[in-house]
Each structure stands twice: as structure tokens, then as C-alpha cells.
Amino acid sequence: MIPVRGFDGANVAVLGLGRSGLSAARALRAGGAEAICWDDNQAARDRAVGEGFIVTDLSKNDAFQGVARLIVSPGIPHLYPEPNRIIAAAQAAGVPVDNDIGLFFASLGLGEWDQFDVTPKVVAVTGSNGKSTTSALIHHILCEAGREAQLAGNIGRGVLDIDPPGEGGVIVLELSSYQTELARSLTPDIAVFTNLTPDHLDRHGGIGGYFAAKRRLFAEGGPDRAIIGVDEIEGRFLAGQMMESSGDERVIRISAGQKLNGGWTVTARKGFLAETRKGRQIASIDLREISGLPGSHNHQNACAAYAVTRSLGLAPRLIEDALHSFAGLPHRSQLVAEIDGVKYVNDSKATNADSAAKALAAFGKIRWICGGLEKEGGIGGAAQHLDNVVKSYVIGREAATFALLLKDHPHSICTTMAEAVKQAAADAQPGETVLLAPAAASFDQYNSFETRGDDFIQQVQRLSA
Incomplete structure (x- = not known):
């Protein structure tokens, strides 16, 4: 568990008691806060009571008196198509709203990492399609390489349920637009944008709001390295915003079909992945016979995972071997x-x-x-x-x-x-x-x-x- 920092002795409200909500309540308690919980579902409330949490109807008048923050589960709308009534009440009371992702980034490390020779890293993956496979593939490659790695967020465990990382450990997070839009703290070491296609438009007030929610991972987070799919205009725009020059290697552009010029790129064309750096091809991998990654969309996922693990120092041959042993994810090809x-x-x-x-x-x-x-x-x-x-x-x-x-x-x-x-x-x-x-x-x-x-x-x- 990652104990939540900064709320010792404070009352923190938690709305929504599914996986992320209960996880947040436990982590708040571990950090010394008093979690005040609510869910419209009686069974969820009963589970919270069974774990010893205070359960209070947050829709009642003065429910937010003395509350330092409201933590919201990702499925609950806070802006569009209209704010949940309890979130609206918190905003009216001047109570800041956050989610478990924001708590995670604000609480991770905080001086404890001074003991490490190799500091742990956080990789955060967002986008419309492919983020689950990309996240799982990054985690698989790291594990095959013998690196300590944990998979969390929208896939695997809740972000606050994971173990504190050890020497050189890597935390791989899959993050949805619901999560990136609201998190008050977003500070990944490596951020990945796979692609953008219309989805959840009612929740974000249109395609512009949807892209803005994804973009926050980069604009707010300021990652040391950004890996960006540029097969759509939004990705090309984002890459351009993050780069200081055409040769800026803090940004790795990826594509599942285009030939890219300049800088550090990873592309997949006609089934072959190619890494190019400073105009010179570094490595090539034949993706056509990798059974766990069928189709060009999975080749884009392979490009993203390759770029991440190369950024973390893995050799191309080791990454290629790990790609062949990836079995794929349930319900995805x-x-x-x-x-x-x-x-x-x-x-x-x-x-x-x-x-x-x-x-x-x-x-x-x-x-x-x-x-x-x-x-x-x-x-x-x-x-x-x-x-x-x-x-x-x-x-x-x-x-x-x-x-x-x-x-x-x-x-x-x-x-x-x-x-x-x-x-x-x-x-x-x-x-x-x-x-x-x-x-x-x-x-x-x-x-x-x-x-x-x-x-x-x-x-x-x-x-x-």
C-alpha cells in the first residue's frame, strides 16, 4: 500500500466505494487521515462499514463542514454532462476535489527514495485505444528482463494498493481520461499517448475536452520523456508542443504506418518495427509472426512499449525476445x-x-x-x-x-x-x-x-x- 501523505488528522471524504474508492479510503487511513465514505449502493456502504470506515450521506446539508478534500471515483461525472450533486455540493463549499491518481502522485516517494542508487520510475500510459495492451506489454518486457515492475491503474491493481517500489523499480500505470482529467498531481517520469479517437464525448463536452483530459498528463506532469503516437492530428500537435526542436530526444514519436523524419522515432511499417535515432536506424524487429500482437493496431502498441523500455535502458534484442513471449490480454484480439x-x-x-x-x-x-x-x-x-x-x-x-x-x-x-x-x-x-x-x-x-x-x-x- 502507498499511504496517503499530507492529511494526517484531517477528514477526507470519499465518494464511490468500488475498487479505487475503497483503496483510497484504506490508504488515507494508513496515512493518518479519517476517511468519510459514501456510495449510493447499499452493498458498497456495507463493505465500508465492515472495514471500520465512517459512512455518511454526503448529500446532506453541511456534510462538507470540516472536510479537507473530496476524493471521487473515476466513473462519477464532475463537470459534464453535469456534475454529480455531491461533487457540486463540495465545490459550492469550497472543498477541493481529487481522485486516487492525484493522491498517488502526491504521496509516492517523498524523501524515502534518497536511499536508492537507482530511483524508481513511473510510466503512465493514456490514449483512446491500446493503452491496456501497451501497459501490460511494458510490464511484461520489464519482468522478462528481470526488472522489478508493478502494473496498476485501469489494469492490474489500484494505484494505492501497490507495494512501495524498491531499488530501480518501475510502476506502469494505465490511465483513462476520467482519471487524468481530475487528478491534481500528475508527475510521471515517462508519459505515453497512444492515439485519439472519439469516445466518452458526453463526459468531456466534446472531442476537444476529451483531448484536453489526455493532454493534462503531459502539460501538467512535465514528464522527463514523452512517447507520442502521431498517426492522428492531436498526437502530432502534442508532440510539437512537447519538443524544443526537431532533434529533441525527450520526445519519441511513434507510428504504425508513417515514415517519420528527425529526432528519435519508432515506427512499424509492413510488419517491421524500426528504431531510428539521429537519422540512423538502430534496430529492427519482425512483428508479423508475434502471435500475441496481431494487426497494425497492436504493432503501434509494440512501438510504444519498445520506446518506453528502450528509454529505461533495455537492449533491443532483449525487448524482441520478450515480445515473442507476450500472450496478449483477455478480450483484446x-x-x-x-x-x-x-x-x-x-x-x-x-x-x-x-x-x-x-x-x-x-x-x-x-x-x-x-x-x-x-x-x-x-x-x-x-x-x-x-x-x-x-x-x-x-x-x-x-x-x-x-x-x-x-x-x-x-x-x-x-x-x-x-x-x-x-x-x-x-x-x-x-x-x-x-x-x-x-x-x-x-x-x-x-x-x-x-x-x-x-x-x-x-x-x-x-x-x-
């Missing part, structure tokens, strides 16, 4: 089975059109299982890759409405996962791929994309039972 020459791939994490488009581009001859709670923009860019799709199988409570987005493309309205897998399996021919890449949120039928992916896996397993 996950090969579930191969039955009678047909591959079944679970990419339930493809909850928006852009991430689905990347999955569709990674495979050929696809039986596409799609649908769910439609996001703004519909299937958007995914429609550009329908040439790879033999037929679509639409799931979700509003499957018929979602199917209208496919227009004249061959499709079947299945509604349930069981029916979609059954029909796709019956239609599929050897050499084809049955791909779950919904291009939609899961919440019409499932409580998470993980649950949706698990259902897909179970239905596939029944095919060979």
Missing part, C-alpha cells in the same frame, strides 16, 4: 480456439468504431459478431473494413436498429451471443475467423465488456464440447 480450421477471436474490448475497425483490419475473411449499446457516430470507421467481412451477426437488445448501420452488407439479426456464435460457426469455412468486435458498449445486455467476452468464450467452448 484474444484467440479463443481454432475449430475445424476456423479461428474464434474475442475482441470484446472493441467498444467503439475505431477499435473495431482495427480488429477488422487485422484479420481476413471475417464472420463479424457486432452490436450492443450504440455509441455516438455508430460504426463509423469500421464500415470501411467491411470488405474483410463475409457476413455480420448482430447482437444486442436493439440488434435490428444496429443492423440498419450495415445497410446492404450481408448480416443476420441474432440478438443473443449464443445465437450469433451458433450461426457464425455453422456458416464459417476453413480459413475464416469468427470475430467478436462489437463496436458498441456492452451495457444493454452485460455489466461489462469482460462479461460479454466471457459469454463469447463459453459459447465457443460449447462448440467443441
Whole structure:
């Protein structure tokens, strides 16, 4: 655990008692603060009471009297589309609002690291797509190299639940826009921006607010090194803002398709990763046969992880060996089975059109299982890759409405996962791929994309039972 510093003897309110909220309450208590907790869910409140925390309805009048700060869980809106009523009450009372990420950065180290010859590092990864895989891949490479590493944030453990790092230890954080937008302290040693595509626009008041939330990791944090995907205009803009000159090696630009000039770059073109520095190629890696990283979108993730681990002093050959042993993440281009020459791939994490488009581009001859709670923009860019799709199988409570987005493309309205897998399996021919890449949120039928992916896996397993 990372005890929270700076609130010894103070009352700190905690709103939302899921993983991050309870973790923050425990870390506040470990640092000498009194955590005053609230969640609209009775079961969550009962868990907090069971751990000995004070539970008080923070919506009551004068609830913030004597409170030093309000710590908010990431899923609770604080600005758009409108502030949660309790956050609004805290703001009206003049109580600063923060989250567990801000507490983490404000509390980590603080003089205890003077004993180390090699100071621990924090790597923070944000972006629209690929940040989970990139974070996990960085962690995997470091572990394979024998370096002490911990994975936390949106993936792995809560940031305040991790162990204090040791000599030369590395903490790898995956951070969402919800987390970067609110954190009062953001001071990573290395910051990574993968890409930007429209998502969570209602929460951020549009694409500009969404980008601004991501940009805070760099503008507020002032990392020693910034690794930035430049395949979108926002990434190119951010890289330009961070660089002092074209040869500034504090910024490493990455791309999954472009040839980049000047400075320190890592690119993946036609399946080959290349590191170039001061106009000279340093290393090259063939990514095409790395089973855990299929498709150009995963090649971009490989570029980002390579750039981070090179910045931390690892040799190219060691990184290449570790890439080959990476198994990938559940629900992200996950090969579930191969039955009678047909591959079944679970990419339930493809909850928006852009991430689905990347999955569709990674495979050929696809039986596409799609649908769910439609996001703004519909299937958007995914429609550009329908040439790879033999037929679509639409799931979700509003499957018929979602199917209208496919227009004249061959499709079947299945509604349930069981029916979609059954029909796709019956239609599929050897050499084809049955791909779950919904291009939609899961919440019409499932409580998470993980649950949706698990259902897909179970239905596939029944095919060979």
C-alpha cells in the first residue's frame, strides 16, 4: 500500500466505494487521515462499514463542514454532462476535489527514495485505444528482463494498493481520461499517448475536452520523456508542443504506418518495427509472426512499449525476445480456439468504431459478431473494413436498429451471443475467423465488456464440447 501523505488528522471524504474508492479510503487511513465514505449502493456502504470506515450521506446539508478534500471515483461525472450533486455540493463549499491518481502522485516517494542508487520510475500510459495492451506489454518486457515492475491503474491493481517500489523499480500505470482529467498531481517520469479517437464525448463536452483530459498528463506532469503516437492530428500537435526542436530526444514519436523524419522515432511499417535515432536506424524487429500482437493496431502498441523500455535502458534484442513471449490480454484480439480450421477471436474490448475497425483490419475473411449499446457516430470507421467481412451477426437488445448501420452488407439479426456464435460457426469455412468486435458498449445486455467476452468464450467452448 502507498499511504496517503499530507492529511494526517484531517477528514477526507470519499465518494464511490468500488475498487479505487475503497483503496483510497484504506490508504488515507494508513496515512493518518479519517476517511468519510459514501456510495449510493447499499452493498458498497456495507463493505465500508465492515472495514471500520465512517459512512455518511454526503448529500446532506453541511456534510462538507470540516472536510479537507473530496476524493471521487473515476466513473462519477464532475463537470459534464453535469456534475454529480455531491461533487457540486463540495465545490459550492469550497472543498477541493481529487481522485486516487492525484493522491498517488502526491504521496509516492517523498524523501524515502534518497536511499536508492537507482530511483524508481513511473510510466503512465493514456490514449483512446491500446493503452491496456501497451501497459501490460511494458510490464511484461520489464519482468522478462528481470526488472522489478508493478502494473496498476485501469489494469492490474489500484494505484494505492501497490507495494512501495524498491531499488530501480518501475510502476506502469494505465490511465483513462476520467482519471487524468481530475487528478491534481500528475508527475510521471515517462508519459505515453497512444492515439485519439472519439469516445466518452458526453463526459468531456466534446472531442476537444476529451483531448484536453489526455493532454493534462503531459502539460501538467512535465514528464522527463514523452512517447507520442502521431498517426492522428492531436498526437502530432502534442508532440510539437512537447519538443524544443526537431532533434529533441525527450520526445519519441511513434507510428504504425508513417515514415517519420528527425529526432528519435519508432515506427512499424509492413510488419517491421524500426528504431531510428539521429537519422540512423538502430534496430529492427519482425512483428508479423508475434502471435500475441496481431494487426497494425497492436504493432503501434509494440512501438510504444519498445520506446518506453528502450528509454529505461533495455537492449533491443532483449525487448524482441520478450515480445515473442507476450500472450496478449483477455478480450483484446484474444484467440479463443481454432475449430475445424476456423479461428474464434474475442475482441470484446472493441467498444467503439475505431477499435473495431482495427480488429477488422487485422484479420481476413471475417464472420463479424457486432452490436450492443450504440455509441455516438455508430460504426463509423469500421464500415470501411467491411470488405474483410463475409457476413455480420448482430447482437444486442436493439440488434435490428444496429443492423440498419450495415445497410446492404450481408448480416443476420441474432440478438443473443449464443445465437450469433451458433450461426457464425455453422456458416464459417476453413480459413475464416469468427470475430467478436462489437463496436458498441456492452451495457444493454452485460455489466461489462469482460462479461460479454466471457459469454463469447463459453459459447465457443460449447462448440467443441
